[in-house]
Amino acid sequence: MRSKIVAGNWKMNTTFQEAEDLLYEIADLLNEQGKGDADVIICPPSPYLEMASDIGVENDFFVGAQNANDHESGAFTGEISAAMISSMGITHVILGHSERRTYYGENDAIIKNKIDLALKHELVPIYCCGEVLAEREKSNHFEVVRRQVSEALFHLDKEAFSKIIIAYEPVWAIGTGVTATPDQAQEMHAFIRGLIATKYGDETAADTTILYGGSCNAKNAAELFSQADVDGGLIGGASLKAADFVTIVNSFK
Numbered sequence: 404m405r406s407k408i409v410a411g412n413w414k415m416n417t418t419f420q421e422a423e424d425l426l427y428e429i430a431d432l433l434n435e436q437g438k439g440d441a442d443v444i445i446c447p448p449s450p451y452l453e454m455a456s457d458i459g460v461e462n463d464f465f466v467g468a469q470n471a472n473d474h475e476s477g478a479f480t481g482e483i484s485a486a487m488i489s490s491m492g493i494t495h496v497i498l499g500h501s502e503r504r505t506y507y508g509e510n511d512a513i514i515k516n517k518i519d520l521a522l523k524h525e526l527v528p529i530y531c532c533g534e535v536l537a538e539r540e541k542s543n544h545f546e547v548v549r550r551q552v553s554e555a556l557f558h559l560d561k562e563a564f565s566k567i568i569i570a571y572e573p574v575w576a577i578g579t580g581v582t583a584t585p586d587q588a589q590e591m592h593a594f595i596r597g598l599i600a601t602k603y604g605d606e607t608a609a610d611t612t613i614l615y616g617g618s619c620n621a622k623n624a625a626e627l628f629s630q631a632d633v634d635g636g637l638i639g640g641a642s643l644k645a646a647d648f649v650t651i652v653n654s655f656k
């Protein structure tokens with residue numbers, strides 16, 4: 404189902420106490436200011452998932468993990484499985500983030516397995532795609548995103564695909580302060596929706612939620628979210644500041 408969504412990816416930040424304080428600060432602001440008809444998903448570091456989920460249940464926001472392993476279970480020291488995440492009552496998981504692709508060698512074949520396991524365990528995958536700067540400079544960005552989306556997702560049948568949330572995160576915009584222009588975001592989101600339409604039909608394409616991520620903040624969110632094919636954001640740095648994050652949540656027209 405297509406929804407308005409603002410998701411916060413805290414990455415590897417906060418101590419337990421800082422995380423708890425930030426969650427309550429966000430919850431208080433959401434309760435004060437409302438969130439319109441947007442869904443809020445907060446993705447804290449894994450050790451805090453259960454604590455965050457308890458606060459989320461009381462305050463009407465979802466909690467997601469930032470990653471899950473590509474195996475069901477077994478001898479993978481230090482890793483966290485989709486089954487574990489799901490068994491704690493967590494609802495979403497970010498998969499394919501560019502930091503996982505760059506620093507941990509994840510490719511679309513690995514991410515495809517993660518997608519399958521997430522769906523098997525009834526987690527909603529937030530699938531990240533996006534080109535690096537050199538690819539955009541060579542005008543290769545549409546082809547890169549087409550490959551990422553089709554290789555990791557297009558093996559799914561229509562029903563399974565309809566559970567996926569896509570996040571377009573141009574790598575050159577992540578953590579750099581350089582945001583895609585609203586036109587650049589809209590152009591790529593429309594392209595992704597077109598790929599989905601070709602594969603699964605217009606109805607599925609129209610029903611897919613596509614988020615933008617990459618230096619999205621309290622100042623630029625409203626313009627980005629006003630684009631026809633931008634259904635919300637996946638927010639990094641600005642999700643660690645409660646007031647900014649809740650402003651972003653309330654940036655839909």
Ligand code: 13P
Pocket residue numbers: 412500572576577578579580616617618619637638639640641
């Ligand atoms: P920033 O908002 O810090 O650029 O991070 C975006 C991101 O990677 C969200 O997953």
